[in-house]
Amino acid sequence: MKIAEIVSIANGKVICGEEQLNTDLTHAFSSDLLSDVLTINRTGILLITGVANLQTIRTAEMAEVSCILLVRNKRANQEMIDLARDNSLVIIESPISMFSASGRLYQHGIQPLY
């Protein structure tokens, strides 16, 4: 699924990485535990999370996550956006819950990791 479609399904807003809206993603992982994100064994995924701090971006950088969907109106601050841009990461902000985002995307064919 193209990132642009993820944005639309999640009623989201693209905060950075607009140039990658045509990138295709197949898998997602939902977690508020960054330690858990660091154990995933697939790169290029969508991370759905309610944790919005600089370490969310660092974790995505190390684990090679491609796109971060911040749910339930969590906001990316400027430092997060700058770091995400440095690492060609897409950040999307969405008002819907993690459960809702996961459910809708799953229904549209995004696959779980486990």
Place this chain on the structure above:
Amino acid sequence: MKDMKFEYPLEGGDFIKAGYASSSLKKILNQLNLDPDLVRRIAVATYEAEVNVVAHAFRGIMKVLVSPERILIRVEDEGPGIPDIGKAMQEGYSTASDRVREMGFGAGMGLSNIKKNTDKLEIHSELNKGTVLEMTTLIKG
């Protein structure tokens, strides 16, 4: 390829800078034409170690030695030390503060994840002095 050495200072409690050393190292390793999966495993392991220093210690240093056969990383810190390394290696055991947990860490998964992502992990710790982690990753091929 000649041996290469890198050092990165680490600051306890500084969650803004946490990850900077691992990020810098990852960028260097990516330029050395190493297997991308190996680079990712090292990045995850060093980042876990860096977060541990930031979460638990006063300060530390990450020393990296890249040689043709292996990448050796030593993370030394000045801090409280680990009273029971066996316990600390158990998944789910953690002494992290609420602040660390609120950031999304402190689940007691760090050391076991470091072990999973490296070929060899050695931990030496002295109470009220500090901890040394030595991680070895073999370069195959």
